[in-house]
Amino acid sequence: MNILSAEKIGKAYGHKVLFEDLSFGLEQGQKVALIGVNGCGKSTLLKILAGLESPDSGQITTRNDVRLSFLPQEPDLPPEKTVYEVVFRSDVPAIRLIETYERLTHTDPTSPKLTEVINQIEAMDAWTYEVKIKEILSKLDVDYPDRLISELSGGQRKRVALAQALIEEPDLIIMDEPTNHLDLASIEWLEKFLSTSKQSLLLVTHDRYFLDRITNEIFELDGGNLYRYKGNYSYFLTKKDEREQQQLAETEKAQNLFRRELEWLRRAPKARGSKAKYRIDAAHELGEAARKRHDSAEVTLQVKGRRIGGKVLEIKHLRKAYGDLNLVDNFTYTFARRDRIGITGPNGVGKTTFLRMIVGEEEPDSGKLRTGDTIVYGYYRQSGFRFKDNQ
Numbered sequence: 001m002n003i004l005s006a007e008k009i010g011k012a013y014g015h016k017v018l019f020e021d022l023s024f025g026l027e028q029g030q031k032v033a034l035i036g037v038n039g040c041g042k043s044t045l046l047k048i049l050a051g052l053e054s055p056d057s058g059q060i061t062t063r064n065d066v067r068l069s070f071l072p073q074e075p076d077l078p079p080e081k082t083v084y085e086v087v088f089r090s091d092v093p094a095i096r097l098i099e100t101y102e103r104l105t106h107t108d109p110t111s112p113k114l115t116e117v118i119n120q121i122e123a124m125d126a127w128t129y130e131v132k133i134k135e136i137l138s139k140l141d142v143d144y145p146d147r148l149i150s151e152l153s154g155g156q157r158k159r160v161a162l163a164q165a166l167i168e169e170p171d172l173i174i175m176d177e178p179t180n181h182l183d184l185a186s187i188e189w190l191e192k193f194l195s196t197s198k199q200s201l202l203l204v205t206h207d208r209y210f211l212d213r214i215t216n217e218i219f220e221l222d223g224g225n226l227y228r229y230k231g232n233y234s235y236f237l238t239k240k241d242e243r244e245q246q247q248l249a250e251t252e253k254a255q256n257l258f259r260r261e262l263e264w265l266r267r268a269p270k271a272r273g274s275k276a277k278y279r280i281d282a283a284h285e286l287g288e289a290a291r292k293r294h295d296s297a298e299v300t301l302q303v304k305g306r307r308i309g310g311k312v313l314e315i316k317h318l319r320k321a322y323g324d325l326n327l328v329d330n331f332t333y334t335f336a337r338r339d340r341i342g343i344t345g346p347n348g349v350g351k352t353t354f355l356r357m358i359v360g361e362e363e364p365d366s367g368k369l370r371t372g373d374t375i376v377y378g379y380y381r382q383s384g385f386r387f388k389d390n391q
């Protein structure tokens with residue numbers, strides 16, 4: 001039985017129709033990744049399923065007793081609340097008890113109420129829950145319970161919201177790009193956490209490895225349609241390719257037929273009036289089908305006209321430290337054309353500083369950075385684009 005079903009739902013913003021007549025269900029224990037190109041409506045669909053946004057048509061039904069939590073792409077948390085308040089905002093009795101326990105141990109450890117709460121936790125067998133909550137908070141680096149939400153960075157807010165969604169232990173968890181602000185260690189922990197949990201899952205992610213480790217089914221939102229694939233990402237790619245080849249073959253068939261019908265129409269223009277109307281109409285329809293170009297979903301980046309010399313970037317004996325913290329120690333590397341390099345490491349290890357040295361926003365302590373003459377950097381900052389006031 002489905003824990004959640006969508007029936008013929010449709011949504012448009014102005015003239016832009018995101019989807020129409022979309023129907024599907026989620027079963028207990030199913031772990032699904034929702035994928036699709038940017039702007040195709042994934043976030044909107046998740047918001048509709050989570051009940052934060054209403055569809056223009058159709059309806060969402062959830063099984064009666066289902067508890068659901070939702071992590072939006074950009075969580076909207078109350079700015080005046082503390083992290084602690086947000087993380088523990090739940091009606092689940094065990095969470096309420098643990099919250100009281102945590103609060104009293106820190107503010108009023110001799111209170112008789114505390115003994116009472118400890119007994120209740122004992123009776124509910126809820127200590128494992130407490131351990132789990134602590135694990136979630138520490139693995140997601142949410143270790144600033146007293147700070148106000150308004151003081152947090154976007155990434156910290158997302159981690160607080162993620163912690164809160166996980167702590168709830170819902171039956172169904174819907175997540176929009178959960179790994180965006182996590183470092184590698186947290187991502188690996190989250191992979192294990194989600195893949196071993198019995199919860200049903202629907203998530204949007206651009207991280208193929210994350211997707212493969214957690215989900216066993218893929219929903220693809222493409223041109224307003226939802227395609228389902230029971231398998232991992234490689235399986236999806238194969239099947240998608242088959243589907244597109246088939247569409248292409250159909251379009252080509254229509255084009256050939258259309259060409260023949262056009263010739264027929266042209267052959268005897270004078271007699272057109274007497275030509276069967278149905279055949280002329282059919283030819284027009286064929287024209288439509290033949291024009292149905294297959295839009296590739298892939299994003300292609302074009303580099304226009306600039307000749308790039310062989311040398312891209314040479315780094316020699318680069319060193320950088322902040323006080324005692326050695327970020328880069330005698331690093332030498334030559335970047336070649338077409339290199340694609342990922343830099344990984346836990347938070348605070350110096351990844352951003354390294355990039356800032358490359359683009360010249362930060363001076364190294366010693367060493368040399370030599371850039372090819374025709375090289376222009378594209379740098380997308382962690383904090384997004386920064387605009388000057390007059391831009």
Ligand SMILES: Nc1ncnc2c1ncn2[C@@H]1O[C@H](COP(=O)(O)OP(=O)(O)O)[C@@H](O)[C@H]1O
Pocket residue numbers: 013016018036037038039040041042043044045
């Ligand atoms: N509240 C809104 N008002 C108007 N347009 C919106 C709104 N939310 C999203 N859109 C538009 O709908 C499209 C789909 O957005 P979204 O669901 O965020 O896509 P995705 O998550 O797949 O990138 C985009 O073109 C976006 O600009």
Ligand SMILES: [Mg+2]
Pocket residue numbers: 042043044073176
């Ligand atoms: Mg989105």
